[in-house]
Amino acid sequence: MRYRITGIIYLMAAITLFAGEPIINTLTVEQETARFTRSEDWKSMIQTGQKALKKGIDFYNLRYRLGIAYYQLENYHAAIRHFTRAYRINSADPLLKEYLYWAYRYAGREGDARILAAGFSQELKRKAGVPDRFPGEYLSVSLNAGFPVDKSFTDDYVNDTGLAINGSQFLSKTLGYADVGLYKIFSPRLSVYGSYARLRKTSYLYAQENGVAVTKPDYVTNLNQIYLSGTYHVAQGTDLTFGAHFINLVYLRDRYVFEGLQGRIVTDEITDNDRLSFVSVFHSFPYVTTGMTALFSNLNQNNQIQGDWQLTVYPLGNLNLYGGFILSYVHQDPDENMVITDLLMGGKLLSWLWVEGMYATGDLHHASRHQGYIVYNGMDVITRRIGGRWIFPVSDDLTIRLNYTYQNHESSFRPDNTSLPETNPIHYKSHSITGALQWNF
Structure with missing residues (x-):
């Protein structure tokens, strides 16, 4: 009888802990990161994103928003890492290309910036503020x-x-x-x-x-x-x-x-x-x-x-x-x-x-x-x-x-x-x- 009561107590504790632990899946991460991005709460965005990555949750919007959060905090090295992962998933997003270009520039990686900008359309170059000639001469x-x-x-x-x-x-x-x-x-x-x-x-x-x-x-x-x-x-x-x-x-x-x-x-x-x-x-x-x-x-x-x-x-x-x-x-x-x-x-x-x-x-x-x-x-x-x-x-x-x-x-x-x-x-x-x-x- 004593062992049965102990088992019930452990089960109830586990249920209580589980109930208090927020459910983390792709849907909840998408909702939370979108909310933090809209409110420009970049530190919370990064904390949520890192927790999701540790649990194996990884998708385009998550990487894209993590890149923006680090970019806004002027950590361009981390921004490049996440923008690059997002770029491998979807290389057609013009706004992502613009962010990645300027992250390269602000990190001092001019060669990577030039290679990326060489594939931009004239409209995207104009929108992103990319000079007509290579900057840095x-x-x-x-x-x-x-x-x-x-x-x-x-x-x-x-x-x-x-x-x-x-x-x-x-x-x-x-x-x-x-x-x-x-x-x-x-x-x-x-x-x-x-x-x-x-x-x-x-x-x-x-x-x-x-x-x-x-x-x-x-x-x-x-x-x-x-x-x-x-x-x-x-x-x-x-x-x-x-x-x-x-x-x-x-x-x-x-x-x-x-x-x-x-x-x-x-x-x-x-x-x-x-x-x-x-x-x-x-x-x-x-x-x-x-x-x-x-x-x-x-x-x-x-x-x-x-x-x-x-x-x-x-x-x-x-x-x-x-x-x-x-x-x-x-x-x-x-x-x-x-x-x-x-x-x-x-x-x-x-x-x-x-x-x-x-x-x-x-x-x-x-x-x-x-x-x-x-x-x-x-x-x-x-x-x-x-x-x-x-x-x-x-x-x-x-x-x-x-x-x-x-x-x-x-x-x-x-x-x-x-x-x-x-x-x-x-x-x-x-x-x-x-x-x-x-x-x-």
Whole structure:
């Protein structure tokens, strides 16, 4: 009898719980999500939709309304996920196409947006506000000035290396450059970027050859640089980028000429060329973009192979906050290996101001950053970089950027005979300031 009563109690409790639990099926989910959408209760819409998906309930209107809810909350990564699922069920809905296009745009996935818009009718393009030409093309102009923190750091230069060892030591003093770049979109899948930069660098140079020492406090190197890259949108969320960087260096070199028992120094103008090529693949996941880059170069007459792994996280599902890193491995023949780490965090601080902070550490000598766009081919070594960027979107057509970087340098006397160790290490610091204008057209 006791067991029968216990069973009845458990049965009544189960019936009570079941009665209190709302029935969830396709009809009730359709009714509830429609009601939340009409009232613009986006958080309740998402809660109901997620519960339905966990129970295996999945249909077009549910995905479509979840996409709208996340879109209205500016979580474009989640919106894309649900809009894409809805698009697989019904790709003919023009309003869905419009939402998905702008979700791609606001998430920074321009290639996906262009591919989607290429299939729009003229009426839908007009209704959705899709430009007649591909948006995002621009012309940019950058100016840079780099200079040491302590301008007198070379005044007390001393080198105790014996004059019998031929070699040289460079300490960077100033760097200035002007850069002009153009980004052009040729088709929904293919875009190209090209730039030309003119650099002028001054260094403190100490060199010794055949028992003669020479000091040049303002040794000048001029560089002409051409950078070309193309990006092909392979598939949804996936881009393949390839390109090259050509560097022409012009500098003066002294050589000692013997004339009988006497000798004299002759200065020659030397022209040299460095080259770099690369290929990258990037893929966008919800909240995360990751990619890998392989680079091949011959900077300063040495062969380098570099591999980069990059990861960027968007915790809010939009471009208002992001952070990530680049981890690089650099091998230079014959047996020099380096690891470089870049950390980046940025986001929207005000409606008219975006801010980024970065920190990089590692031996940047003979390395490159940003898919080979920035090349470190100087004779000294940059071991650490700390900086920030301020971005001012003045209008839809004009953006102003201001960059500042604080850098740690290390310079050593390098013997011409590479089997000998480097000597006379000197540590110093520098500032780097860059201003840029970007015109969108």
